[in-house]
Amino acid sequence: MQRGKRPPRVGDNPAIRRTLIAFVLVLGALLVLAPLVVIFTQAFSLGPAGFARTIGHPDTRHAIMLTVVTALIAVPVNTVFGIAAAWAITKFDFWGRRFLLVVIEIPFSVSPIVAGVAYLFVYGLQGVFGPMLDSAGIKILFALPGIVLASMFVTAPFVVRELVPLMQAQGRDLEEAATSLGASGWRTFFSVTLPNIRWALLYGVVLCNARVMGEFGAVSVVSGNIRGQTNTLPLHVELLYHDYQTVGAFAAAAILTVLAIVTIAAKVLLERQGAGRASRPALAAPTAAPGNAK
């Protein structure tokens, strides 16, 4: 037997290799790439002027503003929550830690429609707080607060999920050393913990932001779809589409698509810094154990 030359691995047969690559590329082009192309083709089907006309329309501009404002509130709040939750869960041992993590991840598995309906039963007139808020003149549903709350529900797990596996793997030794040398809790966090988790944190924030800006189902239940008032950009896409303003709908969709592409680019860059690895391999466990990390 020849030495030094490894036998070809399973699937290295050129015929199989080519067939599989071709299968994946063709299907990927049809199912994933074609939707991207059709969005931009439709958006610019009346030329750049047609595109600009839609984007310049006050309703579209308002929808963009509302989406940005929602993200500016929901994302920072979720980030603070994510850091607090990850700190509590990974730096301390307390009863129910695992259960708490499961509860935090519930929004991942719940249909966005269910989330929207659930919020109606808290802040709607038939809800828990609804009548009280109504008599106090505070409007939550069919207004900005409702949209923000529903977005927060949908994205609650995004930052936590990135931080917990990573902070678990990093252990507590560094923080304990810092505090035993006299650093305050805040100082320990900002000069010891944060530098170690910054890429994973940013990764979670980027994904959270993309989801907040693109959320449709949950927001569509609580927003009331008031044109030029409570329409976020994804809702505006639907409204224009159902109004048979196809070019307008795709122009608005194109903005969201650019956001998605930027998100993916940021994701790839952050993954090169090592972010996103920790959250994946709950199933490829060996790398999760401290000291065993590659």
Added chain:
Amino acid sequence: MTRRRVLPGLPLSLGITLFYVGLIVVLPLGALVFHAASLGPEDYWRVVSSARAVASYRVTVLSALAATAFNLVFGLALAWVLVRYQFPGKRLVDAIVDLPFALPTAVAGIALTALFAPNGWFGSVLAETGVKVAYTPLGIMIAMSFTSLPFIVRTVQPVLEDLDPTLEEAAQTLGGSDRSIFLRVILPLLMPALLAGLSLSFARSLGEFGAVIFIAGNQPMSTEITALLTFIRLEEYDYQAAAAIASVLLITAFVMLAFTNLLQARALRHTARS
């Protein structure tokens, strides 16, 4: 051994966490369950077992199953190709796999509808062969498989990367064919990850709303998914019925969540032993 707690910040961080989770996650879902339960068993059962509701479960579950089966083949092939082969544009393909997660569902919905509508790029070609996709259950399946594609790729890919090549080599020296090595050595090792990916993909498809409603046609009894029926009951101001049907979706989500956690716990035990 009990370790003395040295790090500060437990009351603050845990306080924020519990307050936020309570207000944002637990309170709304609790209110939903409470509302659904306030119907009483008879009325609840009448709403959730009405012919229209049952038809919506049927189309949702069958489409989600079909979408997941499709993603099993496509997702596994994608993960395999991305891990095992080198080809130009591979990194781009790897990045683009995440597009369905990054693209807002409403955008995916109108894009897929534009492609598969009878006058669309694919729809017009398919129409000549007599296949209708948009406004049929097939369209629902396509929308669901689009939005849930990354799950299987992203759960299988890291496991495939970490697969010990000596196992394959051992099988090869024993004279196993590629086919039998794949089926009897590699696939069993991928199984825990694959199952977890499948259950995530299925769960996501069951709850999908934005991508589906544009392409589905939304005809009661035939192309109306459960999430949409919930929405319609709300628009009719039938809040009790909406709560009841939403609670069915919620219970299904909890069952799927428990199932996935079980699979992950098993996978962890499995890898810890080896």
